[in-house]
Amino acid sequence: MARNPRYDILFEPVKIGPVTARNRFYAVPHAAGMTNSMPHMRAAFRGTKAEGGWGVVCTGYVSIHPSSDDAPLPFATLWNDDDIHSHALMTEAVHRHGALAGIELWHGGGSVVNRTSRLTPLSPSGTSWMATHVNFMGNQRPKAMDADDIRALLGWQAQAARRARSAGFDIVYVYAGMGYLPYEFLLPEWNLRTDAYGGSVANRVRLVRELLEVTREAVAGECAVALRISLEELRARPSAVAPSEAHEVVTLLAEVPDLWDVKMDSSPTDCPPSRFASEGSHEPVIDFVRKLTLKPVVGVGRFTSPDSMVGQIRRGVLDLIGAARPSIADPFLPRKIDEGREQEIRECIGCNICISSWHDGVPVRCTQNPTIGEEWRRGWHPERIAPAGSPASVLIVGAGPAGLECALALGRRGYEVSLAEAADDIGGRLRFETRLPGLATWARVLEWRRGQLDRLGNVTVYRGNLLSAADILELGNTHVVIATGARWARLLYSPLEIPVGALEGPGVYTPDDIAAGAELESPAVVFDFDNYYMGSVLAEHLARHGLRVSYVTPAGHASAWTIMSNEQPQVHRTLFGAGIALHTLTRVTAFEPGELTLANLFTNAVTRLECRSLVIVGARFASDGLYTALAARTADLGAAGIRSVARIGDALAPGALVHAVYSGHRYARELDADPATLLYRRDAPLPLT
Ligand code: ADP
Ligand code: SF4
Numbered sequence: 001m002a003r004n005p006r007y008d009i010l011f012e013p014v015k016i017g018p019v020t021a022r023n024r025f026y027a028v029p030h031a032a033g034m035t036n037s038m039p040h041m042r043a044a045f046r047g048t049k050a051e052g053g054w055g056v057v058c059t060g061y062v063s064i065h066p067s068s069d070d071a072p073l074p075f076a077t078l079w080n081d082d083d084i085h086s087h088a089l090m091t092e093a094v095h096r097h098g099a100l101a102g103i104e105l106w107h108g109g110g111s112v113v114n115r116t117s118r119l120t121p122l123s124p125s126g127t128s129w130m131a132t133h134v135n136f137m138g139n140q141r142p143k144a145m146d147a148d149d150i151r152a153l154l155g156w157q158a159q160a161a162r163r164a165r166s167a168g169f170d171i172v173y174v175y176a177g178m179g180y181l182p183y184e185f186l187l188p189e190w191n192l193r194t195d196a197y198g199g200s201v202a203n204r205v206r207l208v209r210e211l212l213e214v215t216r217e218a219v220a221g222e223c224a225v226a227l228r229i230s231l232e233e234l235r236a237r238p239s240a241v242a243p244s245e246a247h248e249v250v251t252l253l254a255e256v257p258d259l260w261d262v263k264m265d266s267s268p269t270d271c272p273p274s275r276f277a278s279e280g281s282h283e284p285v286i287d288f289v290r291k292l293t294l295k296p297v298v299g300v301g302r303f304t305s306p307d308s309m310v311g312q313i314r315r316g317v318l319d320l321i322g323a324a325r326p327s328i329a330d331p332f333l334p335r336k337i338d339e340g341r342e343q344e345i346r347e348c349i350g351c352n353i354c355i356s357s358w359h360d361g362v363p364v365r366c367t368q369n370p371t372i373g374e375e376w377r378r379g380w381h382p383e384r385i386a387p388a389g390s391p392a393s394v395l396i397v398g399a400g401p402a403g404l405e406c407a408l409a410l411g412r413r414g415y416e417v418s419l420a421e422a423a424d425d426i427g428g429r430l431r432f433e434t435r436l437p438g439l440a441t442w443a444r445v446l447e448w449r450r451g452q453l454d455r456l457g458n459v460t461v462y463r464g465n466l467l468s469a470a471d472i473l474e475l476g477n478t479h480v481v482i483a484t485g486a487r488w489a490r491l492l493y494s495p496l497e498i499p500v501g502a503l504e505g506p507g508v509y510t511p512d513d514i515a516a517g518a519e520l521e522s523p524a525v526v527f528d529f530d531n532y533y534m535g536s537v538l539a540e541h542l543a544r545h546g547l548r549v550s551y552v553t554p555a556g557h558a559s560a561w562t563i564m565s566n567e568q569p570q571v572h573r574t575l576f577g578a579g580i581a582l583h584t585l586t587r588v589t590a591f592e593p594g595e596l597t598l599a600n601l602f603t604n605a606v607t608r609l610e611c612r613s614l615v616i617v618g619a620r621f622a623s624d625g626l627y628t629a630l631a632a633r634t635a636d637l638g639a640a641g642i643r644s645v646a647r648i649g650d651a652l653a654p655g656a657l658v659h660a661v662y663s664g665h666r667y668a669r670e671l672d673a674d675p676a677t678l679l680y681r682r683d684a685p686l687p688l689t
Contacts, residue, residue: 001340007306009313011338014055014296014320017224017258019170021055021100021320024313025334026298028261029058029104029173029228030324031358033074034373038683039086041363042076044376046101047093049327052382053334056171056320057094058102059087064160065153066117068107068181072361073135078105078160082688084167089686091168102171103164104228105157105215109181110190113138122149124185125192133563135359150197150207153181154214161218172223174211177230177263178270182208186249187233201239201248212256227257232265235285247288254293261322262286262299267355268566270300271324274350275438275533276570279308283317290316298322304329304347306337328354329368331382343451349444353658356564367445367658370405370665377680380669388414389672392478392643395420397467397626400428402649402660403483404449409668411459418477419459422466426450428485429650430657432515437540439533445657469629476640481667482627486650488512489619493529493554493587495601499619507593509615511538520613523548525596527588528617531561532656535617536571542615543578550581550609554601558582583607588614620654627651 003011011023027049034042049057062076063069077083087103094101110123121128121142128141145153157174164172176182184190185207191198197206208227216225234246242248250260264270264282272281280301290297298320303309312318326333329348336344346368354372357364363373371380394410396403399421407419425431427446434443453459472480488510491499509518511534524547528535535551536559543549551558558575562568575582583598589606590597596611627647630637637645648667649660670678 003338003340004306004342007310007337007342010306010309010321010334016100016171016226016296018221019100019224022098023053023055023334024309024320025054025056026320026322027054027057027327028298028300028322028324029060029102031060031074031355032373033357033361033363034060035074035076036083036086037685038363039089039686041373041376041683043089043093045364045373046090047097048375048382049331050094050097050099052327052330052332053338054099054327054331055334056100056102058171058173059090059104061104061106061175062087062160064105064107065156067114067119067122068109068112069114069117069119070108070112071116073358074361075106078103078163078167081163084163085689086686087164087167087169095168100170101168102173102226103167103169104173104175105160105164106175107153107156107181109184110142111136111179111184113140122153122181124190124197127184127190127192129179147195154210157211158214158218161215161223165219165223170223171226171259172215172219173226173228173261174208174215174257175228176208176211177228178265178267182211183230183265201245202252205249205252209253209256212253224258226259226261227253228261228263230263230265230270231289232269232285243288246285247292250289250292255295258295260289260293260295260297262289262297268569271352271355271566272350273352273565273567273570274302274441275567276574277350279303279305280312287317290318296320300324302326302348302350304333304345306342325350325354328364328366328372331369331372346448347444349442351442351657352565352567353656355566359564365658365662367656367661368448370662374680377683378669385409385412385669390478392416392672393418394479394481394671395472395475395477396481396483397472398422398428398483398485398649398651399426399461400483400485400649400660401430401445401657402651402664403428403481404446404453404664405661406481406483406648406664406668407459407461408449408452408456409665410671411453411456413668413671414458415671417459418462418475419453420462420465420467422464424464426461426463436537437544439537442657445661467626469626469633472626472630473633473636473640473642476642478641478643479671480630480642480645482624482630482645482647482651483649483664484623484626484651486620486622486654488617489621490616491619492527492589492616493618495587497554499529503591503614503616505592507613508591509613511615511617514538514541514615520547520615522546522612523550523610524613524615525550525552525588525609525611526615526617528553528559529555530617530620531555531559533559533562533567535559536562536575538615538617539580540574540578543580547613549578550583550611551575552583552586552588552598552609554585554587556584558584583609588616620650622647622651622654624651
């Protein structure tokens with residue numbers, strides 16, 4: 001199909017200093033968990049984005065010196081020449097597909113604690129990040145940098161830039177964002193210096209300017225020099241000579257870099273979940289930059305709609321459409337627009353599972369794109385899949401995220417697929433969950449798959465079909481896949497931190513009951529030890545329906561795990577804003593309608609709460625009765641011609657949407673595969689030169 005002329009502007013080349021991007025699609029630097037210890041995975045992951053049409057593909061953060069060591073968080077290094085060939089694998093992969101390769105050189109300053117290198121951390125004035133996130137906490141405060149340290153830093157940046165050029169990069173960054181060293185010089189809270197690097201805005205900007213200058217000299221006209229800068233705090237600061245200190249900074253440096261890459265200051269605002277922020281949320285902070293410089297400007301905003309992208313350019317906000325998450329969820333997004341297939345874009349849902357991978361220190365995962373990070377080690381391509389290994393028919397029971405993904409991938413392989421769903425519509429848990437506060441965007445998991453399945457003639461969807469074991473035997477497909485989901489349990493929580501003691505009786509509910517339409521009486525209490533989104537979302541949902549709601553959890557925060565997905569700060573703001581009382585470090589020990597008994601997690605001190613409805617959001621168990629019933633009938637299975645019965649998704653092991661999608665996809669990839677190929681290839685660092 002031909003490209004819609006409305007989107008032609010997105011495919012104009014953009015000159016960035018001495019290099020030219022083939023179009024305006026810019027895969028910005030983002031953490032992907034693949035360090036120099038996984039060079040082949042990293043190269044294939046980024047090469048796939050280039051193949052998918054991005055004009056520029058960047059690395060994640062690359063440390064310029066061992067005094068910038070973020071372990072155990074996964075960062076890359078360019079500390080000496082030994083690191084060059086590892087990065088060269090990536091630039092070769094990116095160039096092979098006609099894209100430019102960018103590298104984000106990075107020094108973490110007072111925000112890192114150098115756990116592995118054990119070098120003294122550095123900062124402008126001896127201040128470190130005191131974040132409450134365990135990954136960022138440390139017990140050593142940084143040294144206040146003296147003039148020698150500043151000279152050394154400039155030398156490290158220059159050397160790293162030279163190595164970047166040798167590795168084949170086209171765009172080399174100075175990174176003044178997100179709490180890292182050059183950013184620390186920009187803000188007076190971090191920077192208390194009284195020398196030429198502190199005080200006035202012009203002085204605070206000096207280090208960034210010098211970093212840009214040494215980088216430019218090092219790349220000797222062969223690479224563009226980009227400045228990545230966080231503007232949120234600076235924009236909020238009044239200035240005597242400009243609308244804000246951010247305006248002052250941009251004016252002072254306007255034409256110094258070849259490219260401005262503008263962003264927010266913290267991960268939760270820079271990469272906000274869709275639960276709390278919509279597409280284009282950075283615009284009010286970064287919209288002025290384009291007016292103050294002649295150089296191209298790139299920024300992100302979880303853009304998946306080509307019309308929004310065109311709007312950003314036509315309204316003079318951005319020159320290049322930056323993307324981290326949309327390029328993860330669909331590495332082929334630009335190609336799809338180019339080929340008039342924008343309806344096929346697998347849009348990011350803003351769940352931030354990808355971010356949680358970085359916090360976990362592992363290669364990136366994605367709810368929408370199960371192939372991400374698997375390009376090299378499993379040989380999974382986001383757009384191509386091996387043809388069927390046999391002319392088999394497959395029956396999938398349950399059309400939740402696992403069943404849908406499985407049906408789609410098997411259908412694309414060419415199997416004859418029947419997808420049976422008990423409910424009147426497909427979607428499984430998404431049917432309920434996407435109606436909860438903030439989760440509407442997650443419907444993209446369902447709607448994209450629905451749209452893709454509609455195009456496949458070999459997949460038949462049967463709605464309103466509750467299948468029994470006898471039905472399945474009668475249908476007699478070659479393979480049967482049970483994707484029947486999971487149930488929430490009414491179990492409480494033991495001091496051993498495991499679910500115990502079923503609590504039955506009137507007034508006790510689980511999320512399944514609310515999904516089924518249960519009417520709850522006020523006041524209600526949500527007892528959450530699932531720790532992900534469901535507890536806080538349901539508390540908000542009940543409060544919106546006029547109930548007085550309290551939230552109780554044995555964890556130290558509401559939705560404790562969401563610290564990993566950047567949601568937690570806003571979860572708390574939302575609960576407080578809705579008047580929901582929070583009881584942390586607390587267990588529920590007993591309930592009778594009217595009164596709930598609580599115990600402190602550590603002291604067991606007892607308190608009581610007025611409560612007529614208790615919602616337990618805790619353990620989940622697989623709904624695998626159908627599987628168990630079938631698996632017990634081996635002789636009948638053989639007689640019916642059924643060669644295999646398997647479980648996928650929550651019916652195998654309850655998890656988040658990302659687990660269900662991955663499980664369904666993996667089953668489809670591995671059907672009829674040579675068992676010898678099922679263990680993934682393990683990557684290893686390249687040998688030292
Ligand atoms: P997952 O996240 O693993 O995909 P879900 O709970 O979202 O699981 O979806 C499971 C789906 O399976 C639900 O839509 C449910 O209606 C359906 N289902 C459960 N049992 C049967 C059955 N016996 N026959 C057909 N569909 C079923
Ligand atoms: Fe988007 Fe979620 Fe995938 Fe991240 S994990 S790219 S937020 S869909």
